Amino acid sequence: MMNIYTYYILLNIDDVTLAEGVKEFEEIFKKKLADSEAKGKVKVLETGTPGIKGAGISMIVYPGNVHYAHLSVSDIDEIIEEHLVKGRVVSRLTIEPVAERLESSGLNPQDIKLQDRIVLSESGVIDPENITEYFAVQGYEAIGSILENKLPDIDVIEIIKNSGLKGRGGAGFPTGIKWDFTRKAAAEKKFIICNADEGEPGTFKDRLILEGNPHLVIEGMLIAGYAVGASEGYIYIRGEYDLSIRRMEKALAQAYEYNLLGKNLFGSGFSFDIKIKKGAGAYVCGEETALIESMEGKRGNPRLKPPFPGTHGLWGYPTIINNVETLANIAPIILHGAAWFRSFGTEKCPGTKVFTILGDVRYTGVVELPMGITLREIIYGFGGGIKENRSFKAVHLGGSAGAVFDESILDVPLDYDTVKEHGGMLGSGAVLVLSNTVNMRDYLENVLLFFKHESCGKCVPCRVGTARLLDMSKELIASKDKDTILSAMDKLSETMFKTSFCPLGQSLKFPVQSINRYFHDEI
Amino acid sequence: MRIDTVLKKYEAKEENLLYILHEIQDGSDNNSLNKKDLEEVAAYVGVPLSRVNGVVSFYSMFSSRPRGKYIIRLCQSPPCFIKGSVNVYEKIKQQLKISEDETTDDGLFTLEFSSCLGVCGLAPAMMINDDVYGNLTEERVVEILNNYRNLED
Numbered sequence: 001m002m003n004i005y006t007y008y009i010l011l012n013i014d015d016v017t018l019a020e021g022v023k024e025f026e027e028i029f030k031k032k033l034a035d036s037e038a039k040g041k042v043k044v045l046e047t048g049t050p051g052i053k054g055a056g057i058s059m060i061v062y063p064g065n066v067h068y069a070h071l072s073v074s075d076i077d078e079i080i081e082e083h084l085v086k087g088r089v090v091s092r093l094t095i096e097p098v099a100e101r102l103e104s105s106g107l108n109p110q111d112i113k114l115q116d117r118i119v120l121s122e123s124g125v126i127d128p129e130n131i132t133e134y135f136a137v138q139g140y141e142a143i144g145s146i147l148e149n150k151l152p153d154i155d156v157i158e159i160i161k162n163s164g165l166k167g168r169g170g171a172g173f174p175t176g177i178k179w180d181f182t183r184k185a186a187a188e189k190k191f192i193i194c195n196a197d198e199g200e201p202g203t204f205k206d207r208l209i210l211e212g213n214p215h216l217v218i219e220g221m222l223i224a225g226y227a228v229g230a231s232e233g234y235i236y237i238r239g240e241y242d243l244s245i246r247r248m249e250k251a252l253a254q255a256y257e258y259n260l261l262g263k264n265l266f267g268s269g270f271s272f273d274i275k276i277k278k279g280a281g282a283y284v285c286g287e288e289t290a291l292i293e294s295m296e297g298k299r300g301n302p303r304l305k306p307p308f309p310g311t312h313g314l315w316g317y318p319t320i321i322n323n324v325e326t327l328a329n330i331a332p333i334i335l336h337g338a339a340w341f342r343s344f345g346t347e348k349c350p351g352t353k354v355f356t357i358l359g360d361v362r363y364t365g366v367v368e369l370p371m372g373i374t375l376r377e378i379i380y381g382f383g384g385g386i387k388e389n390r391s392f393k394a395v396h397l398g399g400s401a402g403a404v405f406d407e408s409i410l411d412v413p414l415d416y417d418t419v420k421e422h423g424g425m426l427g428s429g430a431v432l433v434l435s436n437t438v439n440m441r442d443y444l445e446n447v448l449l450f451f452k453h454e455s456c457g458k459c460v461p462c463r464v465g466t467a468r469l470l471d472m473s474k475e476l477i478a479s480k481d482k483d484t485i486l487s488a489m490d491k492l493s494e495t496m497f498k499t500s501f502c503p504l505g506q507s508l509k510f511p512v513q514s515i516n517r518y519f520h521d522e523i
Numbered sequence: 524m525r526i527d528t529v530l531k532k533y534e535a536k537e538e539n540l541l542y543i544l545h546e547i548q549d550g551s552d553n554n555s556l557n558k559k560d561l562e563e564v565a566a567y568v569g570v571p572l573s574r575v576n577g578v579v580s581f582y583s584m585f586s587s588r589p590r591g592k593y594i595i596r597l598c599q600s601p602p603c604f605i606k607g608s609v610n611v612y613e614k615i616k617q618q619l620k621i622s623e624d625e626t627t628d629d630g631l632f633t634l635e636f637s638s639c640l641g642v643c644g645l646a647p648a649m650m651i652n653d654d655v656y657g658n659l660t661e662e663r664v665v666e667i668l669n670n671y672r673n674l675e676d
Contacts, residue, residue: 015641065591201638359602364644400600449599
């Protein structure tokens with residue numbers, strides 16, 4: 001007999017909630033449910049992150065779309081008794097719906113398309129460990145239609161080119177153009193690598209995509225493989241991302257079971273295999289050539305470019321390396337078309353971006369928004385503003401390698417180009433908010449400590465430069481002539497920008513010079 | 524004997540080096556790789572010992588020095604810094620009487636600094652072996668460390 005449930009509860013299981021004890025919570029919750037009058041009327045489903053999250057153990061109750069957050073075991077009785085038995089929402093445990101948050105900060109929710117989600121649209125809705133739930137949301141239809149209609153590879157690339165999709169790993173290079181280089185390269189073997197070595201401080205979007213909807217990434221890789229003529233793929237995941245690795249292993253096994261990976265897919269003659277490679281803890285391995293070195297079993301030192309990996313990559317073969325978020329955009333673009341994708345975002349940067357909001361805001365978490373959104377909307381709307389009656393001081397945008405801005409950046413429509421024009425980079429989409437309690441010299445020292453630690457040591461400008469900059473930031477404490485030190489730091493970071501081997505050393509000028517520009521007087 | 528079983532599982536190719544090292548380290552008594560192991564691995568994979576040493580010293584997950592049973596990796600990245608990771612560090616230091624990269628006398632804990640662990644929504648955060656702990660306060664750190672100590676009693 002099929003069971004009719006009164007309530008469906010989506011419980012968010014990801015690395016963050018696991019650390020907060022969600023499994024224990026779930027066990028007690030289910031046990032207490034079974035002992036209550038709501039027994040048999042409630043279905044509890046495990047999902048990935050439902051979008052704006054990072055709010056501790058959290059759940060969504062349907063019908064009603066009620067979001068409960070920051071839950072602990074002591075709240076269980078009240079939720080069951082009040083909500084699930086008596087039908088009364090426990091408002092003290094709910095988080096303010098985004099629309100109300102936006103209004104209370106003077107923004108018009110109508111202006112923001114709150115439903116604009118592409119890569120996270122199914123996260124938190126489907127069970128990431130069950131492939132049939134992905135089928136239910138048109139999963140594998142994009143690759144299926146390509147193969148069954150024998151769509152030429154060049155047409156696939158044309159769609160991606162027309163969509164205007166730019167790489168979401170940080171550099172913002174047009175994905176279609178990148179693919180075309182590799183398609184044209186003649187070689188007996190080609191590879192697709194999914195870069196899931198997410199290490200940029202303040203960034204955890206790729207993990208949530210992998211944990212919330214792993215098949216979306218697999219399908220993106222299949223399409224990339226078909227388009228460029230590759231039959232082997234690797235997913236390079238950070239070793240620390242335990243749950244991502246386990247979910248991806250499960251997803252791959254299920255895809256093989258349904259013949260969506262392996263030989264002669266959809267009877268088309270196209271074959272594709274995917275393997276997981278675990279990283280060993282090095283920030284620089286997020287750089288694509290360093291990642292390749294690491295996959296070959298070597299130290300993760302970056303290679304000289306050109307030649308680019310698109311023609312000379314893994315073991316010398318043409319290789320596409322795309323970020324998780326980039327690959328997660330592919331299947332939706334194929335399904336709905338380039339014009340649909342261009343209806344999101346800005347002219348130069350169509351589509352959405354997944355941002356992580358963190359630091360001194362009331363609500364931290366991850367949110368997918370159209371390109372062109374402003375930091376004011378992100379921080380005050382989605383982040384709920386600055387916490388605990390503090391005031392806004394600065395925002396570090398795009399990860400540690402990005403620039404630190406004052407409030408003058410808040411109303412700039414964000415995309416890769418506009419942030420660049422303002423002397424920074426959108427990078428990974430991390431939005432780290434600093435309140436008036438943060439000392440900017442201390443902060444600068446901490447950022448430099450990070451880079452000194454992560455410099456791979458291959459090239460002199462970066463190896464010596466990161467160490468010297470860190471020393472100089474400490475000299476600032478006691479110095480009577482701070483201007484001289486700060487301008488020397490500016491100059492050194494500029495030299496590193498011009499002479500370093502890879503983006504690690506090159507990008508230090510963004511935090512160093514922006515902190516000097518905007519916060520000179522308080523250092 | 525143990526190292527042979529690991530080597531047998533992998534083809535003698537350089538691309539398997541990281542995996543071989545991972546597995547040997549995981550199976551070791553002191554969470555580290557010793558010189559003899561590295562020599563055997565180098566010979567098996569067919570690369571110079573210097574290359575293997577270079578790999579071990581490059582990746583923060585590997586160690587050629589003996590480490591404790593529980594490895595504490597405390598995140599030092601900016602998002603954790605502004606949420607007070609320095610106070611957490613001081614508390615751990617005081618509790619265990621060790622600093623960065625040191626191991627307690629009883630061989631239980633090693634303290635390491637780590638770059639972003641990707642759980643910034645829970646800053647400040649740390650990992651102990653494979654488990655992530657977030658929203659750390661000085662009180663919570665004491666409680667967590669005690670839980671591990673109690674496992675040994």
